[in-house]
Amino acid sequence: MNLKPETAKTLSLGAVFQPSFLRPLTISVDYFDVKVEGLVGSVNPNLALANCLATGDAYFCGLIERDPAGSLWQGEAGYFKRFNVNTGSLQTKGVDVSVDYRLDLNSLGRLNLNLVGTYLDSFKTIPLPNSPASDIYECKGLYGGLCGRPRPEWRHKAMVTWVPNDTIDLTLTWRHVSAVKISATSSQPVLSGSYAAVDQKLGSRNYFDLATSLRVREDFVFRAGVNNVFDRDPPLTTSTAIEDGGNGNTYPQFYDATGRYLFLSATVGF
Template sequence: MPALPTRGSYNVKEAYAELSAPVLSDTPFFDLLEFTGAVRWSDYSTSGSTTTLKGGVNWKPIQDLRLRASYAEGFRAPSIGELFGTQSRFDQQINDPCSTSTTTGQNWNNNSTVRTNCIAQGVPAAGYAQANPQISVLVGGNQDLAAESSKSWIFGGVYSPGFIPGLSIEANYYDIKIKGAIQAVNAEITLAQCAGQNDADACALVTRAAGGQLTFVEGLLQNIAGIRTKGIDANLTYRTQKTSAGRFGFTWNNTFLTQYDVIVPTADGSLVVSREGTEQGSPSQAFPKWKSVGILDWDGTSIGATLTGRYVSAIREPLANDNKLKARFYTDFQLRWFPAEDPEAFGFALGVNNLFNVKAPGCISCDINNFDPTAYDLPGRYYYVRASFKM
C-alpha cells in the first residue's frame, strides 16, 4: 500500500456555555426535576462556522427511579488525515458482477439488465471471466470534504429499588441522524450501482481494461448522504454487600441494533443500504443486531475471580448470497490475588480469553483470513499474566 507523507493544518475557534437548572426537589412526584442546556459556537478555517445546541431533562418521580431525555446537535469537521491524506492503493477482494465467473448477487449470469449495463461499460458481448479477485482500490483524503452534522435523541431511565440494595436496571433508546457523513463508499457498492443501475456517478469511478477485465475502483473519502441508526442499550447490575464469603457481583450489558442505514448518493438521488444484522465485507465490518456481555464477579479477602461471557448474534453476508455467520459465545476467566491489608497496593492476575477455543465463523466476503476481526476473536485461546503496583 504505497503512500506519500501527509501534511496539513487548520485553525479552530470555539466558545461554549452550559446551564444546569434544578427546578423541583423533595416534593410528591418530583424527587428531582432538572433541566440542562448547552450551546457551542465553532469556527474552522477549513469548514466554516456553526452553532450547535443541546438540551435535556432529568426527572425522578420517586427516589428509586430516574427518567431522562436529551436532544443534541453535532458538528464534526474533517480531520487532517481526512482532508490531506495522500492517495494510496489497497487490494480488495471483489467479485465483479460483470464477470461470467461471479455467482453471488445480481450478476452477468442471472440478470439481463446487469449484462446490458456491463456491455455498455466496455465488457465484450460474449462476457469475460475475472482473472484476479483482488482489485486495486484508490483511497485517500479529499480537501473538498464538508463537515458532518448530526441530530440525536436519547430517552432512558434507571431503576435502583431501595428494597434491593446494589441492584440497578438501566435502559436507553437512541435515534441518531448524521448528515454528510464522511466515508469511502465500499467498492462493492460502487460496482453494484454501476452494473445494476448504470449509475453515471458510480461508473465514473470504475476502470476496466480493453477486454473488460476490472482493474481499478476509486474509493476516496466523500460526504455521503448520511447515516441513520436506532437502537436500545439495556444493562443490569447487582453487587452484594460484603459478607463472610466476600462480595459478589453480576453485570449484564446488552446492545440491540434495530436500524443502521447508510445513505449513498447516486446520480438519480440516493441508495439506502441497511446494515443491521449484516457483514459489510471488504473492508471487514459487522453490524450484529444483538451484542451482550455478562460478568460474574467475586472478591474475597485476598483472592478474587471473574467469569465473563460474550455473545454476538448471527450475521448474514449480502455480498455472498446471504451466507449466514452463526452466533458465537465466548467465555473468559480471570483469577487474581491481592494483599488483604492493602488491596490497592499490589495485584497479580492470571487469565484466559476464549477459554473453550470457540472458532470464528467463516466469512466469504471478508478480506482478512476469511473472518471478521471486528466482530469475532482471533482464533485460539489468549492467555495473560498481569501485575500492578501502586506507588
C-alpha cells in the first residue's frame, strides 16, 4: 500500500496582555489555523456507500463487500473495507485563551485564579482530494456520523486556589463543555439524515472538583480531592450514534463517565 506522510500548514498568532492598572493579571490569546493534507485514514463507510449509490464509482463500490445473498446487514458476512489510505484534508481554526490572576489577601494568604479555554471556529473536512463541494462538511458544534467525536464550540477549565500559608492549599475547579448536536441535524447534504430523538443533542456539561494538598514535612506531601462533586451524569446516546472515540453510549474523553469519585495520594521524598 503506497501510503505517504501527512503534511501540515500551520498559522498561529498570539498576544499577551498585562495591563499596568491590574499588574498581576495576564491574558494570553492565541489564534490557530491548521490544515493537514494527505490524511492517513480509512474512508468512512457512510461516505463510501453514499458515493457508490450516487455515482457507481468503482473505487467506492470496491470498499463494500456484500454477503452471498447480496446483503450488508443480515448476518456477519457483509462488511466495509477500512484499510488506511491517504484521503483528503482537514482544516481547523480557533482561539486558545488563558487568564491568570493573583489576589493577595494579607494575613489570609492569597488567591490564584486561572482559566484556560478553547473556542472552535471551524472544523472542516474534505474527504478526498477530488471531493465536490457537496461532500465537504463542517463539524463545529456537531458529533457522530462523519464528524465522529464531539466538536464543542467552547471548552474551558477555570481554577481558584486559596493558599493561606506555605503548608496547605485548597482548589476549586470548574470544567465546562458546550452542547453539541448529532451531525444528522445539519443542513449540510452530506451530513443530514435520520436520527433517534435521544441522540439529537448532547447537552452542555459543567463539572466541579475540589482538591487540597498538605505539606506535612519538606519531603512529605499529602493530597486529597473529589472530582465531579455533584455527581453529574454524562450525556448519553444510543450505541448506533457512536462513530469515533466513543465507548458504549458516551464519550469519556469529554464527559465524566464514572460520576463522582474521590482520590488520595501521598508523595514522599528520599
